[in-house]
Amino acid sequence: MKISINWLQDFIPSFSPNIASLVDQLTFSGLEVEDVASPTLPDERVVVGLVEDVQPHPDADRLKVCRVDVGSDEPLQIVCGASNVAQGMKVPVATIGSRLTTASGESFVIKKSKLRGQRSFGMICAADELGLGDDHSGIMVLDSSWQTGKPLASYLQSDTILDIAVTPNRPDVLSHLGIAREIAGIRGLTLPKAAEFDFNRSGTIVQIDDPESCPYYTAVVIRNVRVAESPSWLKDRLEGIGVRSKNNVVDITNYILHALGQPLHAFDLSKIHEERVVVRSDIGSEFRVINKESVVLQPGMPVICDSHKPVAVAGVMGGDDSSVSGATTDILLESAYFDSSAVRRSARLLGLSTDSSYRFERGTDPGNVAYASKVAVRMILDLCGGEVIAAEEAGSLPSPPPDVALRPLRANALLGTAIAEEKMISMLEHIGFRVSSRDGAAIIFAVPSFRVDVLQEIDLIEEVARLEGYNNIASSEKMVSSYPQARSFPEYFPDHLRSVMIALQFREVLTNPLMTRQEAQLFSSRCVAALNPISEGLEVLRPSLVPAMLKVVAHNIRHGNRDLRFFEIARAFRSGALDPSSTDPLNGFEEHEFLTFVLTGSRSPLNWSESAEKVDIFDMKGGVEMLLRKLNLLDKSSLNIYNDTTLSIDIDWMDGDKPCVLRAGTLTSAEQALLDAFDIDQPVFFAEIDLRVLEQCFSREVSYESPSRYPVVQRDLSFILPSVVTVKALLDCVRRSDDMIRSADVFDVFERETGDGSTERRVAVSIAMVDPSGTLKEDTISSIIQVVVGNAESELGAVIRQV
Numbered sequence: 001m002k003i004s005i006n007w008l009q010d011f012i013p014s015f016s017p018n019i020a021s022l023v024d025q026l027t028f029s030g031l032e033v034e035d036v037a038s039p040t041l042p043d044e045r046v047v048v049g050l051v052e053d054v055q056p057h058p059d060a061d062r063l064k065v066c067r068v069d070v071g072s073d074e075p076l077q078i079v080c081g082a083s084n085v086a087q088g089m090k091v092p093v094a095t096i097g098s099r100l101t102t103a104s105g106e107s108f109v110i111k112k113s114k115l116r117g118q119r120s121f122g123m124i125c126a127a128d129e130l131g132l133g134d135d136h137s138g139i140m141v142l143d144s145s146w147q148t149g150k151p152l153a154s155y156l157q158s159d160t161i162l163d164i165a166v167t168p169n170r171p172d173v174l175s176h177l178g179i180a181r182e183i184a185g186i187r188g189l190t191l192p193k194a195a196e197f198d199f200n201r202s203g204t205i206v207q208i209d210d211p212e213s214c215p216y217y218t219a220v221v222i223r224n225v226r227v228a229e230s231p232s233w234l235k236d237r238l239e240g241i242g243v244r245s246k247n248n249v250v251d252i253t254n255y256i257l258h259a260l261g262q263p264l265h266a267f268d269l270s271k272i273h274e275e276r277v278v279v280r281s282d283i284g285s286e287f288r289v290i291n292k293e294s295v296v297l298q299p300g301m302p303v304i305c306d307s308h309k310p311v312a313v314a315g316v317m318g319g320d321d322s323s324v325s326g327a328t329t330d331i332l333l334e335s336a337y338f339d340s341s342a343v344r345r346s347a348r349l350l351g352l353s354t355d356s357s358y359r360f361e362r363g364t365d366p367g368n369v370a371y372a373s374k375v376a377v378r379m380i381l382d383l384c385g386g387e388v389i390a391a392e393e394a395g396s397l398p399s400p401p402p403d404v405a406l407r408p409l410r411a412n413a414l415l416g417t418a419i420a421e422e423k424m425i426s427m428l429e430h431i432g433f434r435v436s437s438r439d440g441a442a443i444i445f446a447v448p449s450f451r452v453d454v455l456q457e458i459d460l461i462e463e464v465a466r467l468e469g470y471n472n473i474a475s476s477e478k479m480v481s482s483y484p485q486a487r488s489f490p491e492y493f494p495d496h497l498r499s500v501m502i503a504l505q506f507r508e509v510l511t512n513p514l515m516t517r518q519e520a521q522l523f524s525s526r527c528v529a530a531l532n533p534i535s536e537g538l539e540v541l542r543p544s545l546v547p548a549m550l551k552v553v554a555h556n557i558r559h560g561n562r563d564l565r566f567f568e569i570a571r572a573f574r575s576g577a578l579d580p581s582s583t584d585p586l587n588g589f590e591e592h593e594f595l596t597f598v599l600t601g602s603r604s605p606l607n608w609s610e611s612a613e614k615v616d617i618f619d620m621k622g623g624v625e626m627l628l629r630k631l632n633l634l635d636k637s638s639l640n641i642y643n644d645t646t647l648s649i650d651i652d653w654m655d656g657d658k659p660c661v662l663r664a665g666t667l668t669s670a671e672q673a674l675l676d677a678f679d680i681d682q683p684v685f686f687a688e689i690d691l692r693v694l695e696q697c698f699s700r701e702v703s704y705e706s707p708s709r710y711p712v713v714q715r716d717l718s719f720i721l722p723s724v725v726t727v728k729a730l731l732d733c734v735r736r737s738d739d740m741i742r743s744a745d746v747f748d749v750f751e752r753e754t755g756d757g758s759t760e761r762r763v764a765v766s767i768a769m770v771d772p773s774g775t776l777k778e779d780t781i782s783s784i785i786q787v788v789v790g791n792a793e794s795e796l797g798a799v800i801r802q803v
Contacts, residue, residue: 049093071149175261194374262372335373367449511548514538563601665689
């Protein structure tokens with residue numbers, strides 16, 4: 001935001017700052033000054049000239065030959081290409097020898113020249129050629145009262161422009177009034193004079209159909225105005241901060257916005273049907289805004305309409321058809337209070353950003369609406385003429401901000417200061433706060449309407465720190481911090497999981513939780529839509545981490561990185577069933593944390609000594625198993641076939657004394673249709689695991705069992721299994737048959753067609769047994785084998801083929 005020092009002096013007449021000290025004062029109070037610009041005045045040889053005659057160039061259609069009086073003995077002949085040059089104008093003339101420096105820093109000297117055969121003894125200048133702005137639409141037109149031949153610099157005020165970075169929580173300083181209030185305090189200000197009239201509530205001019213988006217609206221009808229060029233002082237004010245002058249009416253509305261922080265809009269009353277405006281939010285149509293662009297209005301956007309059509313997007317931009325032009329004689333001046341979220345939504349959806357929307361989005365001062373309108377009316381009557389025919393208001397201003405309590409002892413404890421209570425009160429009263437009462441050790445402050453950001457005690461403490469000056473608060477000599485002796489799980493389980501995945505050679509990625517609806521619906525129909533999406537591509541919350549992960553994979557493949565091992569730990573969101581009895585604001589929504597990791601490309605880096613092999617589903621299965629092993633869950637887990645492309649990850653768990661199986665996640669080979677949707681041309685394998693299940697089952701405690709001092713005995717058994725029985729069920733049956741069975745593993749599977757057309761499946765299992773108290777004897781081994789065989793036959797219908 002650009003602030004003019006000369007403009008600040010309108011609010012603080014005695015203000016004559018040391019710029020370096022002012023920059024420090026503002027910066028240490030939380031308003032960082034990013035740049036200081038002090039425009040250089042034109043060369044002394046650039047003088048005020050009077051155009052005495054203008055003739056067309058005999059050999060060039062776009063050039064004109066001008067005779068210009070510059071106060072010397074004879075007028076100068078100057079060839080000019082500006083379309084707006086005319087006889088009788090006062091213009092800036094760079095005489096021979098003048099050195100000009102443009103706004104871009106380019107410097108050149110004016111010399112005698114010949115243009116298409118005509119001699120030229122100087123240059124009639126535009127604003128940008130003098131370094132006085134970026135306007136190159138035509139030559140500068142000077143005030144007719146300025147003396148011919150006198151240096152232009154003698155009529156120009158030297159100004160300094162500060163470029164201040166304003167944080168989103170400080171809309172009160174988005175104006176010269178706001179900055180002046182920070183510098184001089186509420187009592188040191190001189191405010192502009194306002195016109196004297198009252199608003200009525202007749203309802204003949206204004207109607208509000210959407211009070212939620214527009215709580216308060218004022219309109220003033222002024223007839224017989226004269227729309228013309230603005231006086232030089234007004235143009236200088238605006239152009240000094242980079243705002244181009246339009247005409248006197250429009251310039252006054254821009255002046256009020258930058259002076260007082262209240263956006264205004266002036267309509268051509270003759271273009272308002274029935275001379276009446278209505279604030280509505282049910283319009284869905286195409287609309288041409290004042291910058292000549294066509295936008296599509298949607299229901300829910302607050303719009304200013306007449307009795308037939310929209311005439312402005314509320315708080316954002318006016319319409320082209322109803323804008324003020326040179327033919328305008330009657331105007332309707334709007335000053336309103338619009339809801340910040342409604343304006344923000346309209347601006348984002350329409351792709352429009354204006355000085356007006358910038359302020360409404362952050363929150364304007366409701367107490368400033370009527371005053372700003374009256375100041376603008378006084379300026380219009382002074383500069384444009386006319387008379388006020390009607391002034392009307394509708395709706396009501398929002399309630400004053402609630403009082404906030406400040407405990408001085410608490411403020412000093414937080415800041416590490418010893419600021420006196422009286423000084424805190426004085427500092428806060430200086431910028432508009434007022435002590436309303438006391439409650440024990442707390443001081444109750446009334447919050448001014450322009451401080452929409454102050455809601456609780458910590459906000460007042462921040463104000464105290466800011467006004468004291470951050471550079472005046474001593475840094476602590478000794479910082480005391482406490483750290484836990486040891487991290488406990490699952491409190492830090494996601495961090496532990498990250499370290500495990502990094503140890504397994506996966507790289508972490510971070511993706512946006514918002515995505516397109518089309519991408520999200522590839523994985524779930526239970527999408528949670530954003531109420532106010534910042535763009536079309538970020539309209540729903542992710543129901544899964546996989547879509548964004550696949551986009552990362554596609555991006556890397558397009559850039560030549562095909563061998564990828566990525567993981568992400570983040571939350572996914574889905575809509576769920578509503579509980580009618582619940583008062584939880586998140587009722588009907590589900591939010592869970594997941595671990596997702598992907599594999600694609602080659603199994604190992606390219607090497608001359610071995611051929612490149614691509615990863616497959618078994619590499620992904622091995623990655624999942626390694627993760628489970630690191631979490632001490634492998635012996636409790638199993639990977640089971642879920643469908644043709646997916647394995648389920650299941651963990652055995654004891655719910656109290658009742659055994660159960662928890663579904664931890666899935667391991668999937670991405671289908672071709674999914675790969676095509678993300679423009680991926682190679683196989684991709686991914687796993688998605690629910691962190692809740694991993695945390696629930698994970699135990700940091702590792703039980704140690706010393707190796708047996710006695711030999712391990714191994715026996716191999718071959719079973720014929722019914723087709724409906726899984727191999728996992730057989731292994732589970734074998735393992736629980738006796739405590740001495742240390743492990744059971746499949747080492748062979750054989751299938752063959754039988755004579756009756758059925759398929760016979762043989763599974764060979766190796767069983768390891770050990771007795772921690774002594775060497776196993778043959779009769780003990782035989783009894784264990786008999787129990788295994790008996791359990792397999794009785795529970796599963798398996799037939800033993802060989803013992």
